[in-house]
Amino acid sequence: MPGSTRSTSPVLDVTITPVAFHDPALLNNVGVHEPFALRSVVEVRTGDGVVGLGESYGDTEHLQRLHRAVPHLLGVDVFDLHAVGRAVAASLGGAASRAGDLLGQVVQDAADRVLSPFEVACLDAQGKLTGRPVSDLLGGAVRDEVAYSAYAFYKWAAHPGGEEDGWGAALDPAGIVTQVRRMVDEHGFTAVKLKGGVFPPQEEVEAVRALRAEFPDLPLRLDPNGAWTPDTSVRVAEELDGVLEYLEDPTPGIPGMAEVSRRLEGRMPLATNMCVVAFEDLPPAVAQDAVQVVLSDHHYWGGLRRTQDLGRICEVFGLGLSMHSNSHLGISLAAMTHLAAATPNLDYACDTHWPWKRADEDVVVPGVLEFSGGAVRVPTGPGLGVELDRDALARLHEQFERCGLRARDDTTYMRTVDPGFVPHRAAW
Ligand SMILES: O=C([O-])[C@@H](O)[C@@H](O)[C@H](O)[C@@H](O)C(=O)[O-]
Ligand SMILES: [Mg+2]
16 A cells, blocks of 8 residues: 555564473383473564563474574564564475474474474564464464363482482372372362373273272373384273273374274274374374374474464364473463463363472463463463563573583483383383
8 A cells, every 4th residue: 555654573683592490200101301301492572672482492403493593583574474484494494304302202393393482482572562462363262261181190209319309209000199189189180191101001001090080070191102002002992991081192103093093993082292293294194094182282383373273174174182291381381371272172171291390490470370270371461471580591591501401311311220221112
């Protein structure tokens, strides 16, 4: 239109700060969590003096990719998310590539993983510039609060040679029940997920049965991260028919999950955050009816809007939609909450590792993200609605420098205790 002036909010500067926070000795199919979890905090500063926040992984390879994107992002309008996507793609040489996940057992889209924290930071900046919460920018919140599930882990009482973390050991059904009882009492969770793949399947079935006896009304899930063969997966699914709301990644890969799904003939919904982790995984998974529920995760699906796209695709193909998590801080919890609030069909309680994080270790100012009845109220302030605590950021960055960890490696860490340990992949 002649004479119209369209203002833009260009990216002036981007800061990426790696941080480390304490993580208990949580067991999984590939080993045990190391004493610190690594994350990165992304700050996108605009010409208007606004700072948008994002959070992502903190391993060296990913940090290098994030840094490579920065020069390409300078000058891009934070409202032009297509240009943000092009800038990230250009920084990776334009080539589509897949990158191993934190545990080296899932291959995700590298560009989508890099794009995610910048997209979230741009949305936070947009919200701050327009005075609207991110959920409004995503089409509006369809719920005021987002339900999360208790996330139980088998665990040791302490890291090798370390002090006890206060949660105690959980190495049998009674230990798991005690742990979940505390989580439910403290946070009010209304659903429970057990991380499996640690002990022989029958022991994990017993833990699920003990949970069912203690919590007769709560939906339960079990996730052995592909530790079982298709035969074992079918047997466990049949045993837990009517007990689990879904069974997550019992066996690796789309063909394996498809075989289990076929043999179960709809008796148990299968869920995944391992065999469908990028858009190109959807056509084969749908064609083979490999899964009935997809766990989204904006950290590797390319940010909040692309995860909403995933939600629509799931709806079209009659798939359920849930949400996955890794160890994370408050910027991610805020982003997950806005996303789930603005995605109508994301109606399972979302995963979160939140209860495993120390209350005094976060990069956001406390007060906004509180759990009540197992749910977090959707922040209503501009953008993500959370404020960066710069002192805490500096402390957790110093901890990153001191801790010496530069990539997650649960298997090598486990081998310091059990030298013969072999990851459990289709092992039972
Ligand atoms: O933190 C863990 O040990 C989990 O196993 C995590 O890494 C998984 O990505 C995740 O929670 C899952 O649902 O598979
Ligand atoms: Mg999983």
